[in-house]
Amino acid sequence: MKKKPTRMQQPEIDRRTFLSTLGWLGVGLSGAVGVLGNLMYLKPAVDYGPPTRIRVGRPDEYTVGIKETRENERVVVVREKEGFAAISVTCTHLGCTVRATEGGFECPCHGSQFDNDGFVTGGPAPSPLAWYQVSIAPNGELEVDKNVKIPAGTYLRV
Amino acid sequence: MQAPTPTPDKRTAVGMFFESVYRSIFRYGRLPRDGEGASYAVFNSLFLHIHPVKVAKHSLRFTYTFGLGVIATCLFVFLTFTGVWLMFYYFPSATEAYGRMLDLRSAVDFGFVLRNVHKWAAEAMVFFVVLHMARVFFTGAYKPPREFNWIIGIILLLLTLGLSFTGYLLPWDQLAFWAITVGTSIAGYAPVVGEPLRRFLLGSDSVGQEALIRFYVLHVVILPGLLSIFLAVHFWRIRKDGGLSHPADNDTPAIKE
Amino acid sequence: MKDVDTTQVYPRDPRKTYGLMELVKGTRPTVGLDEDTVYAWPHLLVRELVIFLVVAACLLGAAFLIDAPLEEIANPNSPPNPAKAPWYFLGLQELVSYSAFVGGVLVPTVIVLGLMLVPYIDRKRVGIGVWFARERWLANGLFLTFLVVMVILIIIGMYFRGPNWGFVLPWEATTGH
Numbered sequence: 208m209k210k211k212p213t214r215m216q217q218p219e220i221d222r223r224t225f226l227s228t229l230g231w232l233g234v235g236l237s238g239a240v241g242v243l244g245n246l247m248y249l250k251p252a253v254d255y256g257p258p259t260r261i262r263v264g265r266p267d268e269y270t271v272g273i274k275e276t277r278e279n280e281r282v283v284v285v286r287e288k289e290g291f292a293a294i295s296v297t298c299t300h301l302g303c304t305v306r307a308t309e310g311g312f313e314c315p316c317h318g319s320q321f322d323n324d325g326f327v328t329g330g331p332a333p334s335p336l337a338w339y340q341v342s343i344a345p346n347g348e349l350e351v352d353k354n355v356k357i358p359a360g361t362y363l364r365v
Numbered sequence: 366m367q368a369p370t371p372t373p374d375k376r377t378a379v380g381m382f383f384e385s386v387y388r389s390i391f392r393y394g395r396l397p398r399d400g401e402g403a404s405y406a407v408f409n410s411l412f413l414h415i416h417p418v419k420v421a422k423h424s425l426r427f428t429y430t431f432g433l434g435v436i437a438t439c440l441f442v443f444l445t446f447t448g449v450w451l452m453f454y455y456f457p458s459a460t461e462a463y464g465r466m467l468d469l470r471s472a473v474d475f476g477f478v479l480r481n482v483h484k485w486a487a488e489a490m491v492f493f494v495v496l497h498m499a500r501v502f503f504t505g506a507y508k509p510p511r512e513f514n515w516i517i518g519i520i521l522l523l524l525t526l527g528l529s530f531t532g533y534l535l536p537w538d539q540l541a542f543w544a545i546t547v548g549t550s551i552a553g554y555a556p557v558v559g560e561p562l563r564r565f566l567l568g569s570d571s572v573g574q575e576a577l578i579r580f581y582v583l584h585v586v587i588l589p590g591l592l593s594i595f596l597a598v599h600f601w602r603i604r605k606d607g608g609l610s611h612p613a614d615n616d617t618p619a620i621k622e
Numbered sequence: 623m624k625d626v627d628t629t630q631v632y633p634r635d636p637r638k639t640y641g642l643m644e645l646v647k648g649t650r651p652t653v654g655l656d657e658d659t660v661y662a663w664p665h666l667l668v669r670e671l672v673i674f675l676v677v678a679a680c681l682l683g684a685a686f687l688i689d690a691p692l693e694e695i696a697n698p699n700s701p702p703n704p705a706k707a708p709w710y711f712l713g714l715q716e717l718v719s720y721s722a723f724v725g726g727v728l729v730p731t732v733i734v735l736g737l738m739l740v741p742y743i744d745r746k747r748v749g750i751g752v753w754f755a756r757e758r759w760l761a762n763g764l765f766l767t768f769l770v771v772m773v774i775l776i777i778i779g780m781y782f783r784g785p786n787w788g789f790v791l792p793w794e795a796t797t798g799h
Contacts, residue, residue: 249565250561250564250565251564251565251567251568251569251575254569254570254575255568255569255573255574255575256569256570256571256573256574256575257573278699279699281571281698297571300550300718300722301546301547301550301551301705301715301718302546302547302549302550302571302572303543303546303547303701303705304698304699304700304701314701314786315701315702315703315704315785315786316543316547316701316702316703316704316705316786316787317704317705317719317786317787318785318786318787318788330786330787331718331719331720331722331787333722400661403661403662403663403664404661406663407661407662407663407667413662413663413667416662416666416667417662418661418662419659419660419661419662420659420660420661420662420665420666421658421659422658422659422660423658423751425660425665425666425669427669429751429753432669432673435669435670435673435674436673436677439673439674439677439678440677440681442674443677443678443681459696463695463696466692467692470689470692477685477689478682478685478686480690481684481685481686481688481689481690482681482682482684482685483690484690485681485684485685485688485690486681488709489681491710499765499769502740502761502762502765503753503754503762503765503766504750504751504752504753504755505748505749505750505751505752505755505758505761506750506751507740507741507744508741508744508745508746508747508750509741509745509747511741512741512742512745515738515740515741516738516741519734519737519738523734526710529708529710530708530711533708536692537695537696538692538693538694538695538696539693539694539695539696539697539700539702540691540692540693540702541696542696542697542698543701543702543705543706544705544706544707544708546701546705547705547706547707547715548707548708548711551707551711551714551715551718551725551726552726553726554718554722554723554725554726554727555726555727556727559726559727571698572696572698573698610750610751611750611751612750612751612752613751614747614750614751615747615748615749615750615751616747616748
């Protein structure tokens with residue numbers, strides 16, 4: 208056993224070491240699978256929160272230039288000449304609710320400011336407000352899908 | 366086993382009965398008021414034997430430790446007690462929780478005392494755990510052989526912060542809601558793990574019912590359980606590492622490296 | 623029967639349970655080499671009991687004198703201005719208001735890892751068991767600076783931050799909602 212292995216010899220692994228290594232690998236692997244399974248269990252799969260696809264009324268209810276804040280849905284519906292858009296009112300800084308103002312949005316918590324397209328114009332916010340996809344539901348109402356984020360400036364033409 | 370030599374007995378049968386019950390619990394009669402008795406007092410008790418029989422005079426000096434670790438432990442004991450008591454009335458529901466807080470304050474006898482003690486003990490625990498850490502640092506008590514206990518101490522500090530933070534949401538008032546919104550958003554800034562961690566904590570995209578139930582379970586079961594285990598290891602290590610730090614630890618290889 | 627030596631090596635004292643006591647030489651248990659020690663009972667335990675009682679008294683006193691804060695019911699549509707994290711995270715929030723990455727990621731990671739590495743970097747066994755040992759001026763100075771900076775940041779966050787996270791003086795502060 209103490210012989211220095213030459214190039215011709217295969218490194219010796221005795222049966223006991225091999226089986227015990229295999230055993231410990233098995234224990235480790237099942238442990239890892241168990242941890243992974245538990246983490247997957249804890250990952251929120253079903254969203255019990257407020258619905259993410261929301262109907263916000265018919266297009267003709269909105270006049271051009273309006274910014275209507277829907278507080279409960281945490282979204283502001285914008286009607287411009289180009290069409291409709293839905294912008295998130297959740298501040299990208301620390302999650303407060305922004306307020307629509309003349310020139311855009313501002314966060315009352317820590318003073319972040321955004322322009323009409325949700326781009327940061329001041330304050331600590333690191334990124335622009337999210338734009339959500341807007342579509343026309345079968346019944347003719349506007350539908351905002353908060354799961355789908357789209358680039359700023361993308362309007363839905365009606 | 367040979368019984369102690371019986372002395373002429375003047376006791377009644379009832380007295381002897383109680384005597385035997387007492388002995389079944391404590392094994393010894395009145396302990397001698399000497400070193401031997403003092404030793405038995407400590408190591409025959411499950412609760413006291415985390416202490417050594419004898420301790421260095423140096424570690425008893427109040428101006429050395431200021432009792433900070435003991436204070437933090439006492440606060441944890443009070444928090445566990447008041448916390449369990451609060452659980453009798455608390456209900457982790459976004460619609461119910463706040464009402465229960467109002468009831469605790471006004472309707473339940475001594476409800477406000479339990480809530481207030483829990484709140485102030487929680488704030489104090491964060492404070493005293495940090496002070497305890499500062500004491501350990503400024504007295505060089507983290508040096509070998511106590512390095513690992515310092516690490517456990519940091520884990521205990523993080524668990525204390527976690528407990529305080531998860532408890533913060535439970536009253537479901539404005540303070541709670543926005544502090545947790547802001548706090549979890551800070552966590553969300555961590556690269557890669559930040560956003561999954563935030564979602565794991567909140568169970569959703571924003572603070573709501575899912576966040577409340579998750580914070581509740583973390584606050585009343587998982588984090589206190591972990592903290593108790595690490596606390597036990599922390600105490601055990603104090604003894605294994607030779608008691609509290611002591612000037613005699615300087616360059617005296619108590620544990621050879 | 624063979625002649626077997628039946629005397630026990632450690633004769634069992636009927637008043638003792640099995641324990642390390644029976645393996646210790648001498649009549650008293652000892653810890654450490656020096657005998658500069660006292661019995662845990664009563665010297666240590668009485669002190670602990672006193673601390674326990676003082677803590678209990680202080681908590682009860684505080685509980686009767688100061689009510690734990692309780693604001694209006696949570697309302698996701700009306701954030702307070704400013705919204706503040708719990709006090710021990712205000713230092714981080716203060717940093718986050720300058721840079722999200724620094725306050726939210728860099729500083730907490732550096733603090734936790736740094737603290738964990740301390741005993742493995744600073745291994746010289748000098749200055750143990752004394753407050754602010756002269757030999758440890760560098761380590762103590764660094765840690766003190768760290769604590770003071772954290773306390774200052776927390777105090778700024780608690781008292782000097784008003785609406786829009788702007789700087790206010792605490793005696794002029796009005797809580798906006």
